[in-house]
Amino acid sequence: MKKLIKEKTSFLTDMLEGLTKMNAQIEVIADTVVVRKEKKKQGVAIVSGGGSGHEPAHAGYVADGMLDAAVCGEVFTSPTPDKILSAIKAVDNGDGVLLVVKNYAGDVMNFEMAQEMAEMEDIQVATVIVKDDIAVSDEDKRRGVAGTVLVHKYAGYLADQGENLDNIKEKVEQFISEIKTIGMAITAPMVPTTGQYGFDIESDEIEIGVGIHGEKGLSREKIVPVDQIVERLISELMKEVEAKQLIVMVNGMGATPLSELNIVTKYVNDNLSQRDIEVKHWLVGDYMTALDMQGFSLTFIPYNEAVLTALSEPTESSYFN
């Protein structure tokens, strides 16, 4: 396996140690929990996390204006309840903690257990579940993917505005219901802890509706020019989005060059223009990745001023622009 790692077993801790070098605002506690060095003195604390391999998510978003803590599991593996509890206890300042959880069985179960444990210690905790991946038709089973990063930003903004836990939970759940994402891949991720590719794919094939762990999606198709791939994805999104003004995220899957993300952006803009839809705000880059998978996802949110204000407010994170 050709990867820039020392050994499979130290992937996570080595990565987190490296992350703290450039990002002087954070530190690692309890081995795999990333927190701000300066704990927030008031306001709801926002905690997220999940399996690793999605960098900069989630640890890269521990920063002023976004997360207070990220609980990092091994690659593509849920973090354990005790680590989540450590995070909750480290960041709670008495105003309560919001857990932002992606909709995977292991994550949901372990965050729920941690919430119960924290509540037994009289910490006020609420949970929101992100399920923005429309490639799964059953809404209850939809996976949390790139839109999760927007939830981090939105929730962090509301906390900084001094909103209380109940209000934040309500507003964030409303926001989550409006986030729609679909992804595609041209190559599979090489998983460093197993030395295996996440899936097999032929040299002329793409996977439409892929998840961020290389899970299968809607269909395996032949590669076509990118404007047709964009049309394929947008036609799925348009089954669920009615707004004529959007906020759009073009998210790279980890090994997609920025040049190609920008080319995708051009064709998304062209396609939406033809549909008489205006993009009020763009986010283009690697936000929620799948190791070194090549591909991208599109996230559409109906534009409204309050959301754009929240997303545009500066954050200390180096990875959210």
Place this chain on the structure above:
Amino acid sequence: MKKLIKEKTSFLTDMLEGLTKMNAQIEVIADTVVVRKEKKKQGVAIVSGGGSGHEPAHAGYVADGMLDAAVCGEVFTSPTPDKILSAIKAVDNGDGVLLVVKNYAGDVMNFEMAQEMAEMEDIQVATVIVKDDIAVSDEDKRRGVAGTVLVHKYAGYLADQGENLDNIKEKVEQFISEIKTIGMAITAPMVPTTGQYGFDIESDEIEIGVGIHGEKGLSREKIVPVDQIVERLISELMKEVEAKQLIVMVNGMGATPLSELNIVTKYVNDNLSQRDIEVKHWLVGDYMTALDMQGFSLTFIPYNEAVLTALSEPTESSYFN
């Protein structure tokens, strides 16, 4: 060829059109020249450019605090003198223009021709040549690689401080002489305009000293754990760097996941600590890439306060943190 493009011939213009969506401060003129929408009213203008395929370099650095214009050639191809002249004329406000050129024969020749043409129109122009790649032993033949981005930032800062063209050229040349970079690759870039890989490499080999166009470097070696790769590169850098306090850039080559760049960072820090060298400032991310090549480069600069101040000053660019 599996790439997220429409057609080979539109790669550059599609990419630039996409780039302007998220980066509302810039626009494209003369087809392939990226400038700020709001031209700087005073102070030396900084212009760079070169072949494309190195995104976010160079167009992503056209922003308050960095470049005034980037002249974008086709993939791995120098821009023509007439485009460079267009850029110079677009940004000059009477205080003169500094050209930041990477040391490749085509770039040097074309920027020099453009300088002569601009001078004939009474525009004051100076040129600095970046040659930070120590993989080439002959100093005059050293290539300009990732360190170029630091030159953009440093020169942009000096211009904003109101320094005149002569002073900026002198200070930037001093700075350039202190920048040392070496790169490595584990995979070759797929060049979208040819459909060919930049070079052949076996599944257990790495290229030490690779350039940002996939040029050969010092040696082809067997893959080893990343701490040994880091030691290999640092031992080369240490032949030219004597400082005990450094500014370090860990630059991704385009398809290297952030997780692995952070793992590299951890081992660079460990290695330097053992040598009693302190890193005063880190830059970790994709700054100067080679399409979708996997690998990284290390750039070392002796620490001094003036340089750190310049590099740390906020910029509007989304790609320089």
